[in-house]
Amino acid sequence: MSSALTDLFPLPIVQAPMAGGVSVPQLAAAVSEAGGLGFLAAGYKTADGMYQEIKQLRGLTSRPFGVNLFMPQPEYAESGAVEVYAHQLAGEAAWYETELGDPDSGRDDGYDAKLAVLLDNPVPVVSFHFGVPGGDVLDSLRRAGTLTLVTATTAEEALAVERAGADAVIAQGVEAGGHQGTHRDLAENDGSGIGLLSLLAQVRETVRIPVVAAGGIMRGAQIAAVLAAGASAAQLGTAFVATHESGAPAPHRQALTNPLFTRTELTRAFSGRPARALVNRFLREHGPYAPAAYPEVHHLTSPLRKAAAKAGDAQGMALWAGQGHRMARELPAGELVRVLTAELTAARTALSGPAGAGGEGR
Amino acid sequence: MSSALTDLFPLPIVQAPMAGGVSVPQLAAAVSEAGGLGFLAAGYKTADGMYQEIKQLRGLTSRPFGVNLFMPQPEYAESGAVEVYAHQLAGEAAWYETELGDPDSGRDDGYDAKLAVLLDNPVPVVSFHFGVPGGDVLDSLRRAGTLTLVTATTAEEALAVERAGADAVIAQGVEAGGHQGTHRDLAENDGSGIGLLSLLAQVRETVRIPVVAAGGIMRGAQIAAVLAAGASAAQLGTAFVATHESGAPAPHRQALTNPLFTRTELTRAFSGRPARALVNRFLREHGPYAPAAYPEVHHLTSPLRKAAAKAGDAQGMALWAGQGHRMARELPAGELVRVLTAELTAARTALSGPAGAGGEGR
Numbered sequence: 001m002s003s004a005l006t007d008l009f010p011l012p013i014v015q016a017p018m019a020g021g022v023s024v025p026q027l028a029a030a031v032s033e034a035g036g037l038g039f040l041a042a043g044y045k046t047a048d049g050m051y052q053e054i055k056q057l058r059g060l061t062s063r064p065f066g067v068n069l070f071m072p073q074p075e076y077a078e079s080g081a082v083e084v085y086a087h088q089l090a091g092e093a094a095w096y097e098t099e100l101g102d103p104d105s106g107r108d109d110g111y112d113a114k115l116a117v118l119l120d121n122p123v124p125v126v127s128f129h130f131g132v133p134g135g136d137v138l139d140s141l142r143r144a145g146t147l148t149l150v151t152a153t154t155a156e157e158a159l160a161v162e163r164a165g166a167d168a169v170i171a172q173g174v175e176a177g178g179h180q181g182t183h184r185d186l187a188e189n190d191g192s193g194i195g196l197l198s199l200l201a202q203v204r205e206t207v208r209i210p211v212v213a214a215g216g217i218m219r220g221a222q223i224a225a226v227l228a229a230g231a232s233a234a235q236l237g238t239a240f241v242a243t244h245e246s247g248a249p250a251p252h253r254q255a256l257t258n259p260l261f262t263r264t265e266l267t268r269a270f271s272g273r274p275a276r277a278l279v280n281r282f283l284r285e286h287g288p289y290a291p292a293a294y295p296e297v298h299h300l301t302s303p304l305r306k307a308a309a310k311a312g313d314a315q316g317m318a319l320w321a322g323q324g325h326r327m328a329r330e331l332p333a334g335e336l337v338r339v340l341t342a343e344l345t346a347a348r349t350a351l352s353g354p355a356g357a358g359g360e361g362r
Numbered sequence: 363m364s365s366a367l368t369d370l371f372p373l374p375i376v377q378a379p380m381a382g383g384v385s386v387p388q389l390a391a392a393v394s395e396a397g398g399l400g401f402l403a404a405g406y407k408t409a410d411g412m413y414q415e416i417k418q419l420r421g422l423t424s425r426p427f428g429v430n431l432f433m434p435q436p437e438y439a440e441s442g443a444v445e446v447y448a449h450q451l452a453g454e455a456a457w458y459e460t461e462l463g464d465p466d467s468g469r470d471d472g473y474d475a476k477l478a479v480l481l482d483n484p485v486p487v488v489s490f491h492f493g494v495p496g497g498d499v500l501d502s503l504r505r506a507g508t509l510t511l512v513t514a515t516t517a518e519e520a521l522a523v524e525r526a527g528a529d530a531v532i533a534q535g536v537e538a539g540g541h542q543g544t545h546r547d548l549a550e551n552d553g554s555g556i557g558l559l560s561l562l563a564q565v566r567e568t569v570r571i572p573v574v575a576a577g578g579i580m581r582g583a584q585i586a587a588v589l590a591a592g593a594s595a596a597q598l599g600t601a602f603v604a605t606h607e608s609g610a611p612a613p614h615r616q617a618l619t620n621p622l623f624t625r626t627e628l629t630r631a632f633s634g635r636p637a638r639a640l641v642n643r644f645l646r647e648h649g650p651y652a653p654a655a656y657p658e659v660h661h662l663t664s665p666l667r668k669a670a671a672k673a674g675d676a677q678g679m680a681l682w683a684g685q686g687h688r689m690a691r692e693l694p695a696g697e698l699v700r701v702l703t704a705e706l707t708a709a710r711t712a713l714s715g716p717a718g719a720g721g722e723g724r
Contacts, residue, residue, distance in 0.1 A: 194685050195558050195559070197579070197584055197587055199685075201584050215559075216557055216559060221563065224591070225587035225588065227713055229586070229587040230709075266553065323556050326517075347592075348590070351586065351714065
């Protein structure tokens with residue numbers, strides 16, 4: 001579709017923002033230079049840390065890019081639940097010879113300060129995760145020349161995104177690696193995650209703004225699929241974790257295709273909010289008991305995850321991964337964009353062939 | 363693709379077999395007459411009941427059709443688990459003024475007798491759910507001139523299907539309504555269900571046989587999407603529940619688009635095996651406690667479900683539904699096939715347009 005968003009970059013490929021050090025400026029630059037939309041992740045960073053990354057990225061490319069913000073979370077964890085979980089994690093702290101983090105290290109992720117930086121130094125695109133920003137925020141970004149995207153995981157959430165005035169909605173399927181962008185984490189909705197192809201059709205019929213499809217996309221034929229289903233572009237995360245420019249630690253990259261890790265699950269074990277990761281020891285042992293308490297649990301487990309990464313122990317890390325993780329390819333990010341584009345073109349051509357059952361001879 | 367399977371019927375649309383009285387001969391006939399592949403569901407029927415339906419269908423259409431069989435299940439329920447669940451359901455029996463069913467009413471669903479009928483009176487297509495039949499079974503069906511399909515929910519299961527010698531594999535995403543066709547129900551794999559678009563790419567790269575895509579498909583644009591991702595055809599269930607010819611009871615059809623029912627979940631509450639249904643009272647109250655014990659739990663709850671249906675009480679029925687249920691359209695089944703085909707053609711045309719981001723102006 002021709003929209004302000006998709007006119008920004010020639011290929012329908014968005015590199016998902018991945019907080020925690022994966023979406024480094026080198027990665028975003030490589031993707032944007034190749035014709036996709038590179039993304040920085042402001043999550044877990046200070047406003048100044050974000051600004052330094054934006055400056056660095058601008059030194060690497062003059063192409064459009066995006067910055068992703070986490071929405072501040074209301075306080076609704078059950079009183080005592082975090083303490084109980086901290087007690088459960090005491091053995092992990094002993095094992096990794098570290099302390100648990102302070103669960104009360106701040107709950108707004110520097111949202112206002114980051115917005116102030118982005119209004120003073122506008123970037124082409126800003127996306128939001130974990131909720132819908134106020135209409136005033138979206139308006140002021142628009143006046144600054146910034147396009148806004150907000151993640152939704154249901155048709156109802158997509159409607160809220162459109163009504164708030166965002167330029168596009170990211171429809172995130174349950175296949176997606178890392179944090180689901182669900183607007184409010186309610187434990188009674190566990191098990192209701194919607195597959196991307198079903199979500200996409202529902203969102204497409206609910207809103208008029210452009211839709212970016214996210215979740216489990218690893219191949220160009222899947223990009224062709226989401227375009228056929230009405231998306232304007234595809235957002236890929238896990239596919240870029242394995243690229244040369246990604247900032248993911250080696251045990252994380254290697255785990256994606258390590259036959260030891262056969263499946264993923266949504267878990268609150270690491271952050272207190274449902275996020276998809278490879279099933280490892282930490283997830284298996286603590287996932288069933290982790291409370292809905294974000295970002296308290298994120299702060300609590302942060303030193304554990306750092307210590308595990310330092311020790312090269314994939315069994316104690318948050319191995320964020322989408323359901324297509326085994327299809328990850330170790331390539332330079334720009335090369336991955338080119339391969340995906342060639343696959344997309346091939347799938348488009350095949351689909352437009354004879355209209356019989358299944359089209360082409362695959 | 364041109365394969366023995368897709369040469370059988372002109373449109374890439376398969377009507378999913380839905381056991382429990384939904385896939386009546388009138389439905390299958392209407393779909394096959396319209397150019398799709400209609401299906402009968404032999405599950406929960408006697409071999410003779412299946413045979414009578416086949417004869418009835420043959421009187422309604424001379425077009426190809428399929429028959430679906432449930433694989434017999436090994437006995438692996440924990441001893442006592444069924445008794446505990448029966449105890450929990452006692453109040454339901456009192457409420458609906460009926461008795462619980464006998465959990466030991468038979469566990470092979472008349473598999474051998476049904477196979478014997480299908481070998482004596484071959485049908486064009488036979489599909490299998492809940493496991494992989496032996497290579498000898500698939501061979502004898504092939505010699506009888508029958509094409510065989512087997513459901514898979516992971517790439518590993520798809521490989522087992524190909525190795526057994528089936529003609530095609532049905533890749534069933536976690537979005538699908540009714541029973542997941544997982545080969546073995548292991549509780550530790552709960553929460554690992556794979557979204558259709560991710561599964562499809564994994565299966566397509568794992569096997570060489572044709573793939574039929576199933577799960578949450580309600581619109582022609584989604585059929586275009588699965589074809590783009592490498593499927594040869596799409597199988598739709600929930601979309602056909604709402605058609606005029608479906609045998610679904612009125613409370614089931616109405617529930618699909620009733621705003622009271624906002625979401626679906628995989629549950630063992632009704633049958634002891636994970637199946638996707640609208641979240642209603644029965645699922646909410648009993649789902650968390652239902653053991654992995656199929657078909658014992660199916661037999662146990664059967665009288666409850668019948669009594670609830672008779673009373674028109676949707677809160678006590680198994681409201682099987684895929685994640686796209688709210689997009690169901692009440693149409694004659696043949697008309698639905700024609701509408702889906704028109705939507706498919708439109709999506710194909712749009713996708714083959716300008717190669718910029720997103721293709722066409724949707």
